Amino acid sequence: MEILRLVLLAAHFIGLALLVGTFLSNLRRNDNWNMPVMVIGAAIQLLSGIGLYGMTMALGGDPNHMKLGIKGIVALLALVGAVIGLIQQRKLAAA
Template sequence: METLRLVLLFLHILGFAALIGGLLSQVRSDEKKVLPIMRDGVGTAFVTGLGLVGVLEAGDGDVDHVKIGIKFAVGLVLLVLVMANMRKPTIPNGLFWGLLALSVLNVAVAVFVSPTHVTEVPA
């Protein structure tokens, strides 16, 4: 089970790297658009994220449902925005910067939001 979790985590990170890399490659460009690498990256990150939650739920460890819920919501918004704008020749600057901000936010939540632990008061 641990090997599956690590493989899914590796693919999850690669998915976000592809999404953010596709966005960063266009920062200096005048016309921005949704690239196929961004579509593949967000899809990979979303699906592997769901798989990771399944593996974590099946295991014995604690799952931070608030963190998972935030990442799911942000990931779903990213997925919908990328897929809805895939065929458009260009996207507005606001949408572009919003996609970049949401992508970085999702990574930040993964790194900085620690699992909530209930501390027991000693008797």
């Protein structure tokens, strides 16, 4: 179980690097943001965070439910924002 937790933790950090790294590198550009990578990063963050929460519950830990709920809402908002940005980018490319 510890190996699965560490794999989920590594995936969580990879998702963070994809989301934040892509955002920061795109700040220098004014057009053609790399939104699909941000969507993938946000999805990895959300899914691995839910997995880590489940692992904490399964291993008998005592997680702070309010903190994790707020972090889940923030991750969901990041995913929704990235998806909306991707949809708008594709609409502009088609026009």
